[in-house]
Amino acid sequence: MSEGAVKKEERRRFQAIKGTRDLLPPETALWNRVEQTAHEVFGTFGYGEIRLPIFEPTDLFARSIGLDTDVVSKEMYSFPDPLDRYERAAQILSTPSKIAGYFGMDQQQRANAVQKELETLPAAEWVTLRPEATASVCRAYIEHNMQQGPQPVKLYYIGPMFRRERPQKGRYRQFYQIGAEILGGTDAPAIDAEVIEMVMTFFERLELQGVQLDVNSIGCRECRPKYVEKLRAELVKVKDKLGADSQRRIETNPLRVLDSKLEHEQPIIEKLPRIADHLCEDCKAHYAAVKKELQLRGVEYQENWRLVRGLDYYMRTTFEITAKGLGSQNAVCGGGRYDGLVELLGGPPTKGIGFAIGEDRLILSLQESGKGAAAQGRDVYIAWMGENARATAVRAAKSLRNAGFSVELPPVEQKFGKALGQADKLGARFALILGDNEVASGEWTLKTLATGEQGKFTEMKLLEFLQTEK
Numbered sequence: 001m002s003e004g005a006v007k008k009e010e011r012r013r014f015q016a017i018k019g020t021r022d023l024l025p026p027e028t029a030l031w032n033r034v035e036q037t038a039h040e041v042f043g044t045f046g047y048g049e050i051r052l053p054i055f056e057p058t059d060l061f062a063r064s065i066g067l068d069t070d071v072v073s074k075e076m077y078s079f080p081d082p083l084d085r086y087e088r089a090a091q092i093l094s095t096p097s098k099i100a101g102y103f104g105m106d107q108q109q110r111a112n113a114v115q116k117e118l119e120t121l122p123a124a125e126w127v128t129l130r131p132e133a134t135a136s137v138c139r140a141y142i143e144h145n146m147q148q149g150p151q152p153v154k155l156y157y158i159g160p161m162f163r164r165e166r167p168q169k170g171r172y173r174q175f176y177q178i179g180a181e182i183l184g185g186t187d188a189p190a191i192d193a194e195v196i197e198m199v200m201t202f203f204e205r206l207e208l209q210g211v212q213l214d215v216n217s218i219g220c221r222e223c224r225p226k227y228v229e230k231l232r233a234e235l236v237k238v239k240d241k242l243g244a245d246s247q248r249r250i251e252t253n254p255l256r257v258l259d260s261k262l263e264h265e266q267p268i269i270e271k272l273p274r275i276a277d278h279l280c281e282d283c284k285a286h287y288a289a290v291k292k293e294l295q296l297r298g299v300e301y302q303e304n305w306r307l308v309r310g311l312d313y314y315m316r317t318t319f320e321i322t323a324k325g326l327g328s329q330n331a332v333c334g335g336g337r338y339d340g341l342v343e344l345l346g347g348p349p350t351k352g353i354g355f356a357i358g359e360d361r362l363i364l365s366l367q368e369s370g371k372g373a374a375a376q377g378r379d380v381y382i383a384w385m386g387e388n389a390r391a392t393a394v395r396a397a398k399s400l401r402n403a404g405f406s407v408e409l410p411p412v413e414q415k416f417g418k419a420l421g422q423a424d425k426l427g428a429r430f431a432l433i434l435g436d437n438e439v440a441s442g443e444w445t446l447k448t449l450a451t452g453e454q455g456k457f458t459e460m461k462l463l464e465f466l467q468t469e470k
């Protein structure tokens with residue numbers, strides 16, 4: 001490298017990777033308010049928070065989400081994570097079928113046997129940045145034997161997910177979800193309804209605008225395959241009129257054709273057989289009862305027979321919630337029942353239902369409709385002048401902060417006019433003026449910046465006054 005090139009390299013300005021972004025103040029105050037509300041509302045429904053790893057074995061997602069989904073086939077961030085010799089040897093030594101073979105060997109023979117095994121093992125394990133968290137929650141449920149405690153287990157999570165999608169408004173490669181899962185116990189329709197009621201309560205508390213809830217039932221292992229065959233047969237007849245994606249899905253996943261947004265496919269899809277007419281008796285009864293339970297809770301919904309959801313593990317109840325101000329990325333929450341998932345991942349047969357809210361989109365919608373929190377300025381800006389006032393200013397800042405006020409204490413002395421200008425820029429409500437006079441008399445000056453009003457207070461009285469203004 002020439003010297004010039006080195007310099008240029010040194011001066012490289014880094015930017016956040018495409019599809020990722022920094023969340024900055026004051027917007028992060030809104031994120032915190034949303035998350036705090038989730039903690040509160042979900043807590044009132046008896047859910048506890050689970051914190052999960054950001055990466056998991058690739059297989060966990062491939063197996064649960066399904067190979068012919070967009071997520072697994074093209075959106076996952078996966079990479080080989082090299083296993084070191086120690087880990088690989090430990091893997092061998094902990095394989096029950098292997099252990100039996102080691103009995104009767106001396107140490108040297110055992111070491112040789114392990115060495116030979118080591119050479120046949122893959123050198124790395126594939127891991128994936130989580131594209132969603134339901135599979136991880138189920139993995140944790142199994143790993144920690146949660147089925148042995150009281151059922152059902154109600155968990156929620158908040159955190160980043162990763163999908164390699166084309167970035168646009170409301171669609172990012174690192175995005176955030178707030179989700180909940182209820183595992184174990186029964187599949188009583190009241191559970192489905194209460195999970196949905198909880199999301200709607202959360203949205204109501206945030207004053208999310210233009211909320212619309214769509215529900216559907218996509219049947220079970222008994223009735224869905226039969227419906228899918230009917231659907232496939234009908235799709236084959238109109239194949240030539242469909243786009244390339246839908247044509248491929250006739251083979252791989254016909255249900256996903258119903259999800260198509262292509263304009264010219266809409267009239268064709270409208271005429272396809274509808275799953276509601278093909279549900280088995282049990283699924284029909286379950287769906288009817290879920291709707292009744294929703295009515296009982298005063299939750300407004302609309303039935304949408306085309307709502308199939310993008311992940312393979314869903315069955316029976318599925319739902320999606322849309323909100324205002326999001327353009328074509330208007331889904332803020334998706335969810336559904338997934339009774340077979342825990343078993344598919346090696347656990348006992350377990351009922352399950354859950355949802356995931358797209359936090360980025362939720363925030364966007366709140367902002368677009370003016371429900372985003374106003375920028376929080378400082379409560380008090382301390383305008384101190386003269387070395388004498390310095391110690392008093394430090395003490396005042398400490399006691400005001402301890403009382404819960406947000407305080408700006410300038411690190412160096414400023415002229416009075418400049419200090420007030422600074423206070424204004426920061427959106428402070430009050431300026432506390434501390435000069436030689438105030439320190440000498442013990443009477444501090446407080447200026448209300450919006451009105452210009454000024455008053456004199458002792459330290460005690462000042463705190464009392466500010467408390468009443470909070």
Ligand code: ATP
Nearest residue numbers: 165170171172175310331332333334356357358361
């Ligand atoms: P979409 O149809 O919009 O791609 P999805 O069906 O892939 O959504 P889910 O897997 O159900 O989405 O995730 C639940 C929610 O997470 C979505 O309703 C959405 O609000 C949010 N979400 C999904 N992918 C993204 C993304 N790339 N960026 C931002 N939010 C997302």
Ligand code: MG
Nearest residue numbers: 070071165310
């Ligand atoms: Mg998607």
